[in-house]
Amino acid sequence: MEREQALLIVKRQLTEQRYEHTLGVVETAVKLAKRYGADVKKAELAAIFHDYAKFRPVDEMKQLILAHNMPNDLLAYNSELWHAPVGAYLVQTEAGIDDPDVLDAIRYHTSGRAGMTLLEKTIYLADYIEPGRKFPGVEEVRRLAEEDLNRALLQAVQNTITFLLGKRQLIYPDTIHMYNSLVREVK
Numbered sequence: 001m002e003r004e005q006a007l008l009i010v011k012r013q014l015t016e017q018r019y020e021h022t023l024g025v026v027e028t029a030v031k032l033a034k035r036y037g038a039d040v041k042k043a044e045l046a047a048i049f050h051d052y053a054k055f056r057p058v059d060e061m062k063q064l065i066l067a068h069n070m071p072n073d074l075l076a077y078n079s080e081l082w083h084a085p086v087g088a089y090l091v092q093t094e095a096g097i098d099d100p101d102v103l104d105a106i107r108y109h110t111s112g113r114a115g116m117t118l119l120e121k122t123i124y125l126a127d128y129i130e131p132g133r134k135f136p137g138v139e140e141v142r143r144l145a146e147e148d149l150n151r152a153l154l155q156a157v158q159n160t161i162t163f164l165l166g167k168r169q170l171i172y173p174d175t176i177h178m179y180n181s182l183v184r185e186v187k
């Protein structure tokens with residue numbers, strides 16, 4: 001699918017602010033893909049659609065997780081995690097995106113997982129450092145992203161886990177698995 005058509009489809013699903021975030025992720029993902037050798041067209045498409053399900057009602061997401069073979073353990077964790085796997089499902093069924101690499105990059109863009117592909121890493125990091133992001137520590141991750149993809153990702157997931165610990169929130173096991181996997185990879 002062409003960029004302009006994909007952007008029109010996703011725009012209808014998002015608020016103005018979330019659409020602006022998406023454009024930031026697209027720009028950043030394309031830059032990272034060129035720098036680190038990921039497939040630029042796949043990175044662009046995954047970035048455009050990554051937050052497709054962000055504004056689906058929690059109840060609808062819950063029903064889709066139960067009905068379509070997504071990990072049911074997600075339901076015992078923060079519903080902020082759900083739009084990623086639900087998004088992968090809806091982007092396939094509603095927008096007709098069939099590339100499994102693109103769908104996995106959407107599916108794992110929030111939780112991460114062990115052994116992430118180059119494309120999954122590209123989207124995860126682009127989502128974290130796009131120019132509209134303001135949270136503490138993002139500048140350091142932006143700097144790391146200039147030279148070392150894995151070190152940047154490790155800092156990003158460390159920040160996320162620290163943030164969740166600070167609020168004494170649950171941490172989804174795939175996020176811990178991403179952290180462990182990257183600690184091994186950067187050795």
Ligand code: DGI
Nearest residue numbers: 051078080081109110111127160170171172175
């Ligand atoms: O959808 P975005 O806001 O662009 O970003 P995202 O898809 O990375 O969502 C991040 C949110 O998910 C963030 O507010 C933290 C929250 N969250 C809740 N539980 C977990 C979690 N994030 C991770 N990585 N792991 C969790 O267990």
Ligand code: FE
Nearest residue numbers: 050051109110
């Ligand atoms: Fe998201």
Ligand code: FE
Nearest residue numbers: 109110127128
């Ligand atoms: Fe993220």
Ligand code: FE
Nearest residue numbers: 021050051127
């Ligand atoms: Fe996002």
